[in-house]
Amino acid sequence: MADIYYAAGDVGVILPQIVKELQKTTLHSQLKQAAQVIAAMPDTNISDLEFTVPERLTDTGWEQKLHNAVYRHLRHYKPMPHPDTPQEQMKESLAYIRRAQSTWEKRILKSLNSMCTELSIPLARKRPLSEQNELRSRWNELGTEEPDLGSFRPVYGPKDFLDMLTTIKHPNLDVNGPTLSPQWGLIYLPLKVKTLPQLQEEYKVLSPKQRQTGVDDTSDFPGELFDGERMKLGRRVIQANHTAVAQQYAKSGCPSGLRGQIWKRILGVAVDDAVSIVADEYPSFKLFIQEFVKTNHESSSLLIMCMFES
Template sequence: MEELQDASIHHMTAKVIAAIKNTKSYEPIYKELQKLVCNPGVDTHDMRNTLEDAIKSAGLETEIRNIVFNLVRTRLSRTDDKNLANKQGAKPTVSDPLGYLKRAGVLWDRRVRKSLNAMCTELKVPLHGQPRISADREDFMAKWNELSNYNMDLANYRPVYAPKDLLEVLLSLKGPAKTTENTDQIPQWEFSHIALPVKNLFELRAHYADLLRSDSYLGVPDLTIQCQRILEGRHAPMCQQFLKKGCTPAPYRGALWASVLDSKLHDYDIEYWQKLRNAVWTTDHIVDKLVFKDIQLTASNDDQYFVFEDVLYQVLLCFSRDTDIGGCVEYEAFPVKGKTYEGPPSGVVPFHGICMFAAPFCYLYDSPVNLYYTFRAFYIRYCHRLTTINTHPQGIVSLCLLFEKLLQTYEPQLWSHFRELQIQPLRVVFKWLMRAFSGHLPPDQLLVLWDLILGFDSLEILPLFAIIILSFRKESIMQVASLDSIEAILADLSSIKVLPLVQLALSRD
């Protein structure tokens, strides 16, 4: 048994070392280690102990630990999933019980890219962009910090897709299971047929147990001091643990998020940002118009975010040019015949509301560079799962299934009311789930909700929170009989407080 454990540890160590060598931070850390080896305090006769002491004194131990922490929960976990899939069957097959869902994911991505290609053809613009003419380039560069004053004709441009388009595709999914219900009178609740494992309330309560601790952190006088000490220690797991409290001091939230998401700035990050910015300056891309259009339709019309319009242009334009994103985002793989279509450099096709994933970060950072890297890390780890059809436990399909099961189990009256009205409950809350409540909750409460997402490393809090909001407005919902009326009741969430409602949801019988 011990030999097996040793072999497992050796195997994991080898994987971690190989993964570290592929990170951008490897080279600067390696150079620092080389300098430490030459340090007079490192004794060649006791190299191991003296070098370890030197590494600790220089603060490199913490940095290496943080790298390992982030690798284990991101890249290495994805590698393990792929290896397991290869062992179980090498390639996905039609006999896969979730094959229809994976196929739907591939087809959805293909449909989105096809729409973008069709728009390019219709407007007679190249998909891969074209060099900006000299006058336009100079104008763009001069107005880089005030792009809201940059003139651009957007009359013929429209969002490639909106949340309702993805919802319609999800509601039309046909699984292998067949229902015996009378479909003439009762609408189909397709998500109940999807064989994805989701947690019940007991399992959610165990996962979010820290939120139900009897000692409240609200009003603790030394909370700020605790936060300062944790940030001074620079340990990412400690920062993540602190976010679980749900009462992060606002001035320190940005630093905590950057630590948890491993998005602290390095010299090579600044150089890469400048490279992305130059790509925006020199190349005119159809995605630029879609970004401008989206910000003007959403953030610019939002009382909480319109002041950040110029920063959002910078961040999302650079995001569209970032080719590293495509290699970090997971997409479903399934053999589907038909033509494939290319996408933008980042691989992410802008949709209606994409800027609302970035907008809340404007409250955390003054610098667009800091904002960009933390937003990018958050998008890669969480947001992209909300806009693609996938089988991941944190994906939008799993979250929709979790929502329906929780609603049916803990709010049977509401569930029956929706069925009688022949309204899919998801139509009411899907825009919340897909945007992670951005643009729907006040920024101060949204940031608390996202604290919990980062702290517990889970998007499952989104359907749980959606359920408790419906419960909170249950009396009013039960008195109306149309989707428009229900949406009107739920339109204003300005009085909602995240932490007490989540705690209430978890403590239900």
């Protein structure tokens, strides 16, 4: 699902959109079926349905599943920049980069075409019938052939790519004017980078003070205690069945024994009966395909050839 941008004042528009998206999922039908089962119970009072059904759905864990689904959809909604934001604070256009990219692609294409013209090698053409028949007869030998590539030259060299990079100039940059940093390199692209305190704040979860599963438990320092604490915390996260909590837990690493369960919570996937049946039947299906290929080798090869030619 692609990211969707919304205006700052249109937060209320997101909820109906998420409701429409959830109505297309299997969770909606499962939630509706669970509500019908609760409503049909003998001890359920019809006059209290609007209170009894949500309460029992919460007790049976359906409310948490709904929260996780809404959270996963909310991650694709991002606020648009404020319309009154000054232009200098907006992301700058990269039209000059795209022009340089287009020029470089044309140069590569021209070099490739000239090399193919010199060697009389067409870039794309349909094989004639004689070559198709010859290819079918030598189908099993194609993987062992080693064609001579000595006549092919590189499409471009490292110096060509460096020369192209040095020609890119920012349209708003005056290299002759006063600058706070000396122009030591060949590439003059002023890129706004974060300061060291900003980087420390953004990547504070990677600080040596924050212990990581897979790093601290395999070092020389005894990590049995740390590993046990992470396993204990991971089981609590799995039991909570909360997508946001599982995602935060995974930032510090997952123990190998809990990795599958943690990622199932993050991605919101579940192994149902249909998936289990397919997994059980896969080995027998694989053997069936192998036997079919052995007994119908010629027709299988023709089928593969048709797939490549089409």
